Amino acid sequence: MRLVEAVDVGRTVQIPDAEPLTILRGVELTVEAGERVSIVGRSGSGKSTLLNLLGLIDSPTEGELRILGEDAARLRGARRDRMRGQEIGFVFQQFNLLPGRTALENVQTPLLYAGGASFWRRERIAREMLGRVGLGERTDAKPERLSGGEQQRVAIARALVRRPRLILADEPTGALDLETGSTVMELIEEVAAETDAALVTITHDPAIARRADRHLRLSEGRLVPLDEPVPAGSAA
Amino acid sequence: MNALARLGTGFVSAVVEAMEELRIHRGRVLLSLVGVAVAVCALATVVGAGAVAEQGVRESSERGGGRAATATFNVNAATPPDPVQVGTAWNEVLERYGVAYGTRLSYGEMLVQFTDGAVTVPVQAVDPAYGIIHRVRVSEGAWFDETDAERLAPAVVISEAFWDRLGRPPLATHPTVELLGEGGRTAVVVGVTPRNGEWDTEPSAFILADAYASLPVPGGTGSSMMGSLLPSFEAWIDQNQADPIIEAIRRDFAAALGDGVQVDGFRTDYAAFGEDPLLFVKLLVIGVAVIILLLGALGLVNIALVTVRTRIREIGIRRTFGATAGRVFFAVMMESVVGTFVAGVVGVGVAILIVRSPLMSMLLGGGELEDLPGFPIEAAVIGLGSAVLVGALAGLLPAFAAIRVRVIDAIRF
Ligand SMILES: Nc1ncnc2c1ncn2[C@@H]1O[C@H](COP(=O)(O)OP(=O)(O)OP(=O)(O)O)[C@@H](O)[C@H]1O
Ligand SMILES: [Mg+2]
Numbered sequence: 007m008r009l010v011e012a013v014d015v016g017r018t019v020q021i022p023d024a025e026p027l028t029i030l031r032g033v034e035l036t037v038e039a040g041e042r043v044s045i046v047g048r049s050g051s052g053k054s055t056l057l058n059l060l061g062l063i064d065s066p067t068e069g070e071l072r073i074l075g076e077d078a079a080r081l082r083g084a085r086r087d088r089m090r091g092q093e094i095g096f097v098f099q100q101f102n103l104l105p106g107r108t109a110l111e112n113v114q115t116p117l118l119y120a121g122g123a124s125f126w127r128r129e130r131i132a133r134e135m136l137g138r139v140g141l142g143e144r145t146d147a148k149p150e151r152l153s154g155g156e157q158q159r160v161a162i163a164r165a166l167v168r169r170p171r172l173i174l175a176d177e178p179t180g181a182l183d184l185e186t187g188s189t190v191m192e193l194i195e196e197v198a199a200e201t202d203a204a205l206v207t208i209t210h211d212p213a214i215a216r217r218a219d220r221h222l223r224l225s226e227g228r229l230v231p232l233d234e235p236v237p238a239g240s241a242a
Numbered sequence: 243m244n245a246l247a248r249l250g251t252g253f254v255s256a257v258v259e260a261m262e263e264l265r266i267h268r269g270r271v272l273l274s275l276v277g278v279a280v281a282v283c284a285l286a287t288v289v290g291a292g293a294v295a296e297q298g299v300r301e302s303s304e305r306g307g308g309r310a311a312t313a314t315f316n317v318n319a320a321t322p323p324d325p326v327q328v329g330t331a332w333n334e335v336l337e338r339y340g341v342a343y344g345t346r347l348s349y350g351e352m353l354v355q356f357t358d359g360a361v362t363v364p365v366q367a368v369d370p371a372y373g374i375i376h377r378v379r380v381s382e383g384a385w386f387d388e389t390d391a392e393r394l395a396p397a398v399v400i401s402e403a404f405w406d407r408l409g410r411p412p413l414a415t416h417p418t419v420e421l422l423g424e425g426g427r428t429a430v431v432v433g434v435t436p437r438n439g440e441w442d443t444e445p446s447a448f449i450l451a452d453a454y455a456s457l458p459v460p461g462g463t464g465s466s467m468m469g470s471l472l473p474s475f476e477a478w479i480d481q482n483q484a485d486p487i488i489e490a491i492r493r494d495f496a497a498a499l500g501d502g503v504q505v506d507g508f509r510t511d512y513a514a515f516g517e518d519p520l521l522f523v524k525l526l527v528i529g530v531a532v533i534i535l536l537l538g539a540l541g542l543v544n545i546a547l548v549t550v551r552t553r554i555r556e557i558g559i560r561r562t563f564g565a566t567a568g569r570v571f572f573a574v575m576m577e578s579v580v581g582t583f584v585a586g587v588v589g590v591g592v593a594i595l596i597v598r599s600p601l602m603s604m605l606l607g608g609g610e611l612e613d614l615p616g617f618p619i620e621a622a623v624i625g626l627g628s629a630v631l632v633g634a635l636a637g638l639l640p641a642f643a644a645i646r647v648r649v650i651d652a653i654r655f
Binding site: 012053058061063064082083084087088091096098102104105106107111115116119121122125126164168226 | 248251258266556559560561564566
């Protein structure tokens with residue numbers, strides 16, 4: 007299944023008292039279920055902006071973007087929110103943990119919006135996921151008391167807890183040492199494999215980038231293949 | 243069924259979320275809710291105290307004119323009919339219309355021997371139901387009951403001034419008084435009514451109508467007051483159909499007494515006199531309470547708006563994890579309502595303590611209320627209801643503010 011299909015996608019932001027700023031232009035991207043894609047690029051090149059578009063958090067100003075077969079431009083309101091919660095797992099670059107809540111509560115948050123059995127069993131599910139990222143002992147700690155790497159792992163657990171089909175990770179190992187970083191990447195890949203989810207990872211770390219099937223680079227607002235160009239149709 | 247279950251889970255999860263939010267933000271929540279609790283407390287206290295005060299006013303009116311609805315009937319005839327026959331006819335009519343409480347009432351006097359001489363004491367001759375119709379308070383002993391009619395010695399309920407003149411003997415010792423006149427009798431004191439005020443210093447008494455009829459007349463002419471003058475008759479009837487019942491009783495009573503006898507009947511209770519005499523007080527009280535509450539609501543909206551601003555980012559994060567705008571709206575509302583509900587419970591609780599405090603009951607009714615209303619349910623309901631309403635209204639604005647922000651702007655906030 008094609009999870010992401012971007013055709014000539016652009017994103018321009020209006021800045022008060024200045025020229026509009028074009029962050030992305032002519033972005034072409036397809037991601038199939040089970041695929042692992044890595045994106046690299048200079049700071050400020052628009053990587054996070056692109057990931058926000060793929061995560062239905064932001065909308066393109068040009069081009070056509072289809073996420074899980076749905077036209078992102080037409081997907082609005084509660085349907086958009088529910089699909090985001092149900093199908094997409096987002097690891098933010100700044101973690102975006104809820105302050106004041108424990109690690110466990112943070113990981114439970116997506117399950118509050120899940121309904122059904124996932125809602126009722128949210129604590130157990132969250133506990134198990136925290137255990138898998140190696141924080142089984144720190145479930146009651148609040149983000150303020152956690153190290154950067156621990157916060158990052160809480161953010162990862164939170165992104166995975168609803169078993170999304172599209173995992174979007176913005177520098178998921180930025181705050182982790184080499185060893186923890188690769189352990190956590192293994193975990194993300196493992197969870198992705200369990201549900202045949204696609205994984206799009208933004209990273210600066212060549213070792214992390216190398217784990218992907220496909221390598222892309224964002225440069226001057228455009229997405230270009232890196233190292234080994236992807237032959238047409240290889241993803242199918 | 244499935245949709246229903248989903249709805250139920252959605253509701254529960256929203257409540258869970260709201261409770262969690264309340265717990266996290268308990269500091270500021272507490273701050274904003276103190277205002278609401280104070281307002282609700284003021285409202286409930288005012289309404290509650292108002293109800294108690296109203297009860298006081300009503301009781302004193304009732305002691306005069308009887309409870310709602312009390313009707314008085316007077317028999318007029320050129321040649322007075324036999325009092326016994328009139329009494330029987332009255333009882334039959336009461337029974338016919340299912341009136342449980344009816345009384346004869348006549349004013350007379352009796353000559354009482356005190357240690358310091360004989361005194362003429364005004365007396366009201368009544369039936370036991372009089373005590374209920376007029377809410378007669380008894381501070382010692384008891385009001386008349388049915389068995390008092392069978393006593394050989396007539397029973398009397400005396401005023402406190404009367405009791406003072408007797409030297410305040412304990413009623414358990416069955417004190418007696420000597421009634422002077424030809425064929426004088428000894429009466430038993432069964433109850434004492436409290437003083438009606440500072441001015442209430444002259445002895446007075448109640449006596450059962452039948453007993454009074456058999457008493458000697460002061461001065462010793464031999465015929466009792468009852469023989470020459472008919473009493474008036476009072477009935478406590480259903481307020482909602484007072485007029486037709488009064489008319490029916492009047493008609494049947496007159497018919498039973500034969501030709502040439504007229505009976506008129508009219509209401510004497512306070513409720514019969516046009517408008518609610520307490521309307522003004524009530525409106526004033528409600529006006530003040532509403533103003534207090536509006537001030538509380540304003541403070542709440544203010545704080546809620548400020549805090550939503552600081553929470554925009556958090557709300558944005560929640561939305562990226564699947565919280566719909568409706569869900570966020572509901573959660574913010576819910577948080578406000580749950581909070582004000584708790585504040586309402588606290589406010590009403592404090593109001594109960596205030597209204598039930600001895601100081602308050604002294605202020606309101608001089609501690610003389612017979613039916614001291616516990617804490618009026620209406621005050622509790624109004625207090626809680628308005629707290630929830632204020633919570634919903636105050637939650638509306640921040641809830642709209644919360645969903646207006648776009649997700650991308652919220653997380654970059
Ligand atoms: N809403 C916005 N308004 C103005 N400028 C914006 C907005 N969104 C993004 N930008 C700008 O667009 C550029 C790309 O931002 P983005 O966060 O996507 O970069 P990035 O590739 O993720 O960088 P980094 O590696 O440092 O995280 C930046 O210069 C940023 O300032
Ligand atoms: Mg970035």
